[in-house]
Amino acid sequence: MLELLFLPALIIFGLSFIKSRKTHKPLAFISFFILIPTAELLRLPKPFHLLGDYLVVDDLNAYVLFVSSIVGIGVALALMTLDKHVEVSKNAYRRFYRFFAIFWVGLIFSILSNHMGIYWIGLELATLSTVYMIKTNHSNAAHKEAWNYMIVGAIAISLILFGIILIYASAKPILGEDAMNFNLLLAHAKEIKSPFLFEIGFAVVSVGMFVKMGFFPMNLWLANIERASFYPVAALFSGILESAVIIGFFRFSKIAMEVNYDHLFTFVFIYTVLTIFIVSFLIFRTKDFMRLFSLSGVEHMALIALFWVSGGTFAALLHFGAHAFLKPALFLSTGVLESNGKYRIAGALRGYKGKKGTLFWFLVSLFLLAVISLPPSPMFFSEIYGFGAMINVAKHGYHLLAMMAAILILLILLSIIFYKFIEVYQSMKYEGEVHSKKVYASELFSLVIFAFALIALIMPPVMNYLKGIL
Amino acid sequence: MVDFFIGLFLASLITALFTTRLYRLLMWYSFNSFTLGVLALLIGMKLQDNAMLITGIATILIKAVGIPYFLKSFSQKFHFVRQITPEIKVQYAIMLIPAILVFTFYLAEPITNMIANNSNYVAISISSLFLSLLLMMEHKNVAPKIIGFLSMENSLFLLGITATDGMPMLVELGIFFDLLMAIIVINLLFHREEMKNA
């Protein structure tokens, strides 16, 4: 099973060394093999020990892995036509695939790990390989942003490890060497002798994760990087890397909930509201697709974190799934949308001819409207359930009115984002001049995959599966 | 003995903050890593922990010798700017460093029930984390930033060694692996730049 999981990535890694003109064609299709083990993992009885106590599959990470695999497939497909939209040399192209494979391996480790250390190692591997993927673009901006990513990513990653060690230190007196095991720690969280040490550790870990996801105060950092790099990188970020980060957050916060729920909630609540405050106003001013989607991705991650700590597990997971499918889809389509210049929003959805073109603009409109959680987008349901969970927390807390006010502010901030997206959508669809643009079958295919995945998310069996997690 | 080396670790880090030359900085980093390695060996011997001993030796080999050497060769290969003046004024830094130390001890004060039963170790690790961040902040050039990042790694190890009496072997090896990977990536980054300039 383990071999099967890593096989596609390893094959891609190997093939990327073959210097041939047509190597990138089979690469995309190899990625489909990932579906076999991930689907199998979904089906298997949980928990399934993949590699001792180190890699354990449960409902949560099987779901996250499956989602990220679909994203991986979609991105691999869309990569086939990367050279049609941007200038990229053959060598760089293959190296991109190589690092993509490393990235993928690292993240599969991270997602499946039941061990803080392994989780961290996988994440670090992914982070470092991303640096190179950003660098594939030979522009000055990309070079600068690659360094930026290197530095800030390294800091963030170090913070996460620092926090992990602090948590380890707090739990070692009761658990010994096994204190890095998520499940064990969760089971014994109440026995931790020095909750303060644990909480500091948790705070450091979450700060690291938040920085990595581009929360306050690093909001524009991620957006700038995604702007500077090729569009599939952004898709990988939001679809796979962030899933690995968020699953870590899920696990850590689960333990923190056991230790002291109020502290956790207050911390995450203040942090995410602050983030959304900043992000909503930044979105209001954005002038290009990349930053728009990237910032909206930050907003969604903040919401997911918030929903999760509010106890809205189902909402958080649904939102996560929707985000993981929608954002890569949108990022991938920016490649086509921006073919007439980066800052041309007006009329970006016009001028698509033929069946492919029609399907393309239709899908992109659907994705755009789904991002702002119009029904029947999964985000509609997840936001409803998530805010419901928050209201419930508010009702059981002491500061009901203050919480209500905060939730209201949050909703109004989301309205600002809504307004911007409507503006962008209308402008794309109805304003500006018509330039004819070309859409390639592979990208369209990946968009269709995402669309189907989205539809699958709101199917009752999937919903029930999600409700059954935890 | 352990406390003495911890003191040396901190001292070397603080000195590194005031350094204005790249090679001097590398030297202080190397010294810093060396004290860390010695610490690991000392604690490892005390605890009869073989893993810790391996870690100590690896630290000395990789961090105290290998990485400074690589970096030095990079700097010669890619013609780094070797004159590195801190951006933050010395006057501020003088105030800031004690403040950080005071703060971290204040922060760590409520920590109880440690395995090594000494919350001061945590405080020193956190403060060295802050100091390495400071190191990254005060330089605009990439090279000192990398060293800052590496000393952050060191402070992590310090925490792992002193406060928790060593991490699981797997994790430590993983960290080393990633460190090597980081060096490769850094090399590549410089390399690409070089190629483009040429």
Next chain:
Amino acid sequence: MIIYVTTIAVLLLLAPLLLSFIKSLKMVLLFKRPSSLLQGYRNFSKLMKKETIISQETSSITTYAPFLVLSPLLVTMFFLPPVVHGAFYVSFVDAFTITGLLSLSTFFLMLLGLDSASAFGGMGSSREAFISALVEPAMVLTVFSVSMMAGDLGIGQAGVNLAEHFPKEHMASFLFAGISFFILLIAENGRIPVDNPETHLELTMVHEAMILDLSGVYLAIIETAASVKFVIFASLFVSLFIPLGLQYSAPVAILIFIAKLFGVAVAVALLEVNTAKLRLFKVPNLLGISIVFAFLSLITFYVLGA
């Protein structure tokens, strides 16, 4: 029932006379030679004989609107309070309905003004719309207040109730409502100081401007409508605010009623002689007074019970 029909017939017949009476009384007061009291009837019969000239710019509105202006007023005549104690009256119509019927008539009159495509018609309609929009709230509030004192909103029933129990205990609010209603009477009928029915000067015209393009029978109908409207207002004022003398036998009571109507006419004439016409944009001040009095009436009724 006979008294009911008689009253309506008398009022209808009296309608042109009242306006002519005001006119001649004013002339007397201004030391002019008065015109005949029968001038209204003469005008009517003369107009009935003339041919109708219809403007080529007009539409079917002009063909039908004059009737629609008159008919709500004629219908209203049937709903007025009784003038004799114990006489028949219509019980199923209330003050709001009457207000509405009067507005209906005005509505068609304004459309009529706009139909002929002349600048005057539009001007008249515009001004009329302005005035009647402001009259409406005063009217409703007065009605509101009176219905409280009379104990019924039904206009016939209110008249009877007031005649039977003169609201001595609510004298203040009764008086205020009366003042308010009298102002409305002046405004709605286009008397000085709101409108001058005797000039054809474009600066001052309101009512006359709207009907500038009518002639013959149509003009007769509109003129009749104007006089009927005055009679309606006068008799409403008389029945609601001077509810005296109903207890006598039928002929006497009707005579007393007619005398009261003439009293109102005298009051209007005196007012007209003694004031100048207001500028159009000062008219709201007058109507504002009416609204304030209506409010005052309600407030005194509620708060002081007086």
Next chain:
Amino acid sequence: MFLFDTLSLIFIALILLGAIPNLFYSFGYLPHIKRKTHYQIHYFAFILSMLGVVVAGNALVFLFFWELMSLTSWQLILTKVEDKETIKAARFYFFMTHFGFVFLLLFFLIATNGNLDSSFADMKNIVASFAYPTLLFFMLVFGFLSKAGAVPFHVWLPYAHPAAPSPVSALMSGVMLKVAIYGFARFLFDVLYPWPLEWGIVVLVIGSISSLVGVLYALSEHDIKALLANHSIENIGIILIGFGMGMIFDSLGFKTLSTFAFIAALFHVFNHMSFKSLLFMGAGSVLHQTHTKNIEKYGGLIKSMPVTALTFLLASISISALPPSNGFLSEWMIFQSMLGSYNIADMSLKLAIPFAVFALAITGGLAIACFVKAYGITFLGLNRSKNAKHAHEVNFLMKSGMILMSLVVISLMLFTPFYIFWFDKTLVSLHHISVYAKMFPHGFWNMHSVAVHGGVVSPLILLASLVGVTLLLLFAYKALHVKTRVHRTWGCGYKTSAKTQYSATGFAGPIRRFFDWLYKSNEHFHKENIGEHETKFSDSNYEVHVKPLFETSLYESSKKLTNRVSYWVYRLAHFEQTRYAAMIFNLMLLVLFSYRIFLHEFSWATFSLEFIVVIISIKVLIIGDKK
């Protein structure tokens, strides 16, 4: 999942009555629309979603259809995208509807404890234990009344309605606004009952202000559809006045009066649906023929479009609340219910209600003025432009749509007792007492008010006598065999032409001048003088534009605020990249400090110390020295 009680059924009836004539009209209008498939898909989805909202039996279904309704109506507004204004209007509409949705969502989340599958009855139980019901009430007000278009959330109507194709405007104004009223009623009755007195007063105040504001801005409007949209605001205000009176009476214990007021509101809901749809259809026909929305470009259309003109006249009479129309009857009922304030013991409230009476009355007066303007300028006089000259009657389908809708208007007029019987039943099903027997004690001829000293109205008798007298007069006129001669209009010796007619701007002039303190109108006067003469000119142009006060004060200022905040945030977020490490440093400092202080042991001294330290470090490390 779905709920079919009397209230739902009544609103289903409303939607069907509104939609069926509209279907005819819409199909007649279709050749005029470029994106036919797009239009048709959304049109039917829109109608279905409205039906879905009124039959929804739990919160999730309700929200789903509610959003679907917004979505489809937004797309319908976007039918004619060539227009820049349309895009702006659609965006604004969608934002406003989302704004309302936010509050609705919050309401449902609180009222269902986050479990959105719960029925309305369960919601009532949850709400009963909730500490701040007034909070929920305000969420309903914000949520539903922003959709219904009550002040101060009315600003989108005069933009959205003109931008939409006319059948859609008719549906939106006639039916969709009522669906919002349905939601408001549904949750007030089913979930938030009983109501404190203050809620009723709030609704009454909103209603009064809306009715006044709506009609005032309608008067200053030259765009016929915007004018009608403003009248929708007014009529929603009237409905809310009735609603508010009902709530006030209910909380004071006057159950009969309360039912009466609610029936009045419901009746007005139906009436407004009928005549407003008809008016929008008429406006649409005119627009269809003349290709302009500017009322100043019409004139004389009654000759070329008799059916449109006649139906428009019927609707105008009805909306102006002139007897014996159905509009008059519902407004009469609302007046009557306000007369019931006589019984209220609370003196200040008793004195306040006449102000609502005043608002309603002046609204009525101004509405008459406004519709004389709309009708007179559009249909009477001479053609004011070439567009108007070439107009002719619309096609059969559109005509039949209008005729069907006028039949609905007439049926509401003729069968008032029947409708009221159903409204009464609805309210009985909502646990109010029945007043039908009191309103019609002696058959259906006379309708009695239930207020003390209340009045009576007899719609059928009134109608019969008015028609009878008019016919009699007409016969008399015919019998006289009066000679008729056709001649030019007499213009004091000048020639009458399209330019000498009164314009809409001129018509509303006196009223606009009177309310200028509110309008703050923007006048443009351009004159080409001949030589030195001030009074002689060859050409002149006078235009007045009124920008609604609410829009300038509330909306534009909040937009400005958002802009300013976003700029500030934008600048804040754009640090040099070298500062990233410093930011993380400070962030860590802040987080760890806060954990130590707030979560471990709190003291003000350390808190203030933290504050100072963080500020200094932010200053020194992030912002840096000024250069």
